[in-house]
Amino acid sequence: MTTQTRTSMPPPVRPAHLLAPPGVYAPQYDTELLTRALHREGIDEGTSVLDLGTGTGALAVAAARRGARVTAVDISWRAVLTARLNARLSGQSVTVRHGDLRAALPKGPYDLLVSNPPYVPSPSPLPRRGAARAWDGGPAGRTLVDHVCDAAPRALRPGGVLLMVHSALCDADATLERLAGLGMQAEVTDREFIPFGPVLRSRRAWLRRSGLLRDDENREELVVVRAELR
Numbered sequence: 001m002t003t004q005t006r007t008s009m010p011p012p013v014r015p016a017h018l019l020a021p022p023g024v025y026a027p028q029y030d031t032e033l034l035t036r037a038l039h040r041e042g043i044d045e046g047t048s049v050l051d052l053g054t055g056t057g058a059l060a061v062a063a064a065r066r067g068a069r070v071t072a073v074d075i076s077w078r079a080v081l082t083a084r085l086n087a088r089l090s091g092q093s094v095t096v097r098h099g100d101l102r103a104a105l106p107k108g109p110y111d112l113l114v115s116n117p118p119y120v121p122s123p124s125p126l127p128r129r130g131a132a133r134a135w136d137g138g139p140a141g142r143t144l145v146d147h148v149c150d151a152a153p154r155a156l157r158p159g160g161v162l163l164m165v166h167s168a169l170c171d172a173d174a175t176l177e178r179l180a181g182l183g184m185q186a187e188v189t190d191r192e193f194i195p196f197g198p199v200l201r202s203r204r205a206w207l208r209r210s211g212l213l214r215d216d217e218n219r220e221e222l223v224v225v226r227a228e229l230r
Contacts, residue, residue: 017086017089017090018056018057018058018061018086018089018090019056019082019085019086019089020055020056020082021078021082022131023076023078023130023131024055024056024076024078024079024082024134025055025056025079025116025134025135026055026056027055027056027058028197029192029194029222030116030165030166030222031055031058031059031116031165033165033190033192033222033224034059034114034116034163034164034165034224035058035059035062036190037163037165037189037190037224037226038059038062038063038112038114038163039062039066041112041161041163043063043066043067043068043112044066044067044068045067045068045069047063047066047067047068047069047111047112048068048069048070048071048108048109048110048111048112049063049068049069049070049071049110049111049112049113049114050070050071050072050073050105050106050108050110050112050113050114050155051063051070051071051072051073051113051114051115052073052101052113052114052115052117052148052151053073053074053075053101053115053116053117053118053144053148054072054073054074054079054080054083054096055074055079055082055083055116055134056079056082056083056086057072057082057083057084057086057087057094057096058086059072059114059116060072060083060087060092060094060096061086061087061090061092061094063112063114064087064090064092064093064094065090065092068112070092070093070094070095071094071095071096071097071106071110072094072095072096072097073096073097073098073099073101073105073106074096074098074099075098075099075100075101075133076133076134077098079134080096080097080098083096084096101115101117101144101147101148101151102144102147105151105154105155108154108155108156108157109155109156109157109160110155110156110157110160111156111157111160111161112156112160112161112162112163113148113151113152113155113156113160113161113162113163114162114163114164115148115162115163115164115165116164116165116166117137117144117145117147117148117164117166118133118134118135118136118137118143118144119135119137119141119142119144119145119166119167119169119170120135120136120137120141120167120169120199120200120203121137121138121139121140121141121169121170121203121207121210121212122136122137122138122139122141122203123139123203123206124136124139125138125139125143126138126143126144135199137166137170139210140170140171140212141166141167141169141170141212142170142171142174145164145166145170145175146178148162148164149162149164149175149178149179149182150178150182152179152182152184152227152229153182153183153184153229156229157229158229158230159228159229160228160229161226161227161228161229162179162184162186162225162226162227162228162229163224163225163226164224164225164227165222165223165224165225166222166223166225167220167221167222167223168191168220168221168222168223169207169212169213169220169221172188172223172225175225176188176225179225179227183229183230184227184228184229184230185227185228185230186225186226186227186228187225187226187227188223188224188225188226189224189225189226190222190223190224191221191222191223191224192221192222193219193220193221193222194219194220194222195218195219195220196218196219196220197220200220
């Protein structure tokens, strides 16, 4: 498993005409990092893409702009409606469905699965409602990260690719090991260090007590994992 490292920190980018109403996760550093990884893939009009946890639809729209046939899923009805509207405003065709990442996947197989799942470690289990559903990932931050890993082999065709972004607080090695155990060749392709956002700042003491954060850490590391189904 090889690693390419990026240490520059571009500003977060919100594509033109992309709406992000209250309660829907707005594109941030993780979205931009994953979008850059997406653009390195050979996407064209013959590529089928599944976006799990689409939020505003930023990744789905980015893939559709490359000509891909895109299906996007989110548990939040507000996100589903926002993604549909953003696709329309961008002039792109995206099928957006309401659903739980842990439930049955839309019919595939797909060539590419992209996901920016909720991954922030949280003192409580996954919330059932509210804005925190967009970022809370359970006590280790891995509840939905693991669900995406487990879903990938079922959703992808042989040779298909998973691109997923999450915090290094979730343990990138655990993601690589889980995917390898599922028959996928996985690697970390991108890394970014970013300032702590308001959620991590508010949980700094808890993260330190939980052993997830060192006393001298003041930046969060984001990683993009790329995994190919053998």
